[in-house]
Amino acid sequence: MQPKAYRFILIVTVLALGAALGFGTSVGNYVIALVALPAAIIILLILKPLVRGVTEDERSYRLAGNAARWAFSVFVVTAAIASNVLIALGIRGAEAAGETPMAARAMTIAGTTLSLAVAFVFLVYLIAYIIYNRKS
Amino acid sequence: MKAHSITNRIKVWRAEYDLTQQDLADKVGVTRQTINALEKEKYIPSLELAFKIARLFGVSIEEVFHYPE
Numbered sequence: 001m002q003p004k005a006y007r008f009i010l011i012v013t014v015l016a017l018g019a020a021l022g023f024g025t026s027v028g029n030y031v032i033a034l035v036a037l038p039a040a041i042i043i044l045l046i047l048k049p050l051v052r053g054v055t056e057d058e059r060s061y062r063l064a065g066n067a068a069r070w071a072f073s074v075f076v077v078t079a080a081i082a083s084n085v086l087i088a089l090g091i092r093g094a095e096a097a098g099e100t101p102m103a104a105r106a107m108t109i110a111g112t113t114l115s116l117a118v119a120f121v122f123l124v125y126l127i128a129y130i131i132y133n134r135k136s
Numbered sequence: 137m138k139a140h141s142i143t144n145r146i147k148v149w150r151a152e153y154d155l156t157q158q159d160l161a162d163k164v165g166v167t168r169q170t171i172n173a174l175e176k177e178k179y180i181p182s183l184e185l186a187f188k189i190a191r192l193f194g195v196s197i198e199e200v201f202h203y204p205e
Binding site for chain 1: 161162165166167169170173179181182184185
């Protein structure tokens with residue numbers, strides 16, 4: 001298989017996976033999501049060894065590293081600000097603005113979840129950094 | 137557009153050996169896009185890749201890559 005054909009299949013598979021996850025979530029059938037994810041992974045794992053030629057090299061790894069670092073920075077900063085705003089609104093703003101206590105509570109929960117997600121991403125980054133630091 | 141001060145003569149050597157970008161990429165185990173980025177001097181290769189390219193052309197690294205004082 002040519003690398004171009006593999007890239008096409010990869011894009012189609014990811015799109016189909018996204019559609020399946022979206023559909024499964026919207027109809028409340030989580031079995032679809034649970035089946036679609038491993039199926040997509042298995043399809044790609046089977047097809048990758050069949051690709052002739054080089055699909056990844058040192059430049060693509062460096063690009064992926066730079067892109068990941070940039071995405072990490074953007075996500076952490078944006079999510080940290082958003083979580084603080086949500087929590088602040090949940091504590092005071094929502095009730096002061098005449099929102100129901102339910103809405104205020106939802107904002108607080110969303111903000112807390114987001115800040116926990118930031119903490120989790122930081123933890124994963126730290127663990128990955130320590131592992132790679134030991135390897136090199 | 138040059139993103140750094142290291143220059144190279146990969147295109148010249150490739151022409152000397154009558155190789156396409158894809159041929160050179162296959163021989164040194166990278167993608168054609170990487171060879172293109174190297175020739176446009178947008179990407180600095182690893183030391184390993186630099187050695188591979190130089191050895192393929194049968195010359196020293198300094199004859200392919202140049203780092204000005």
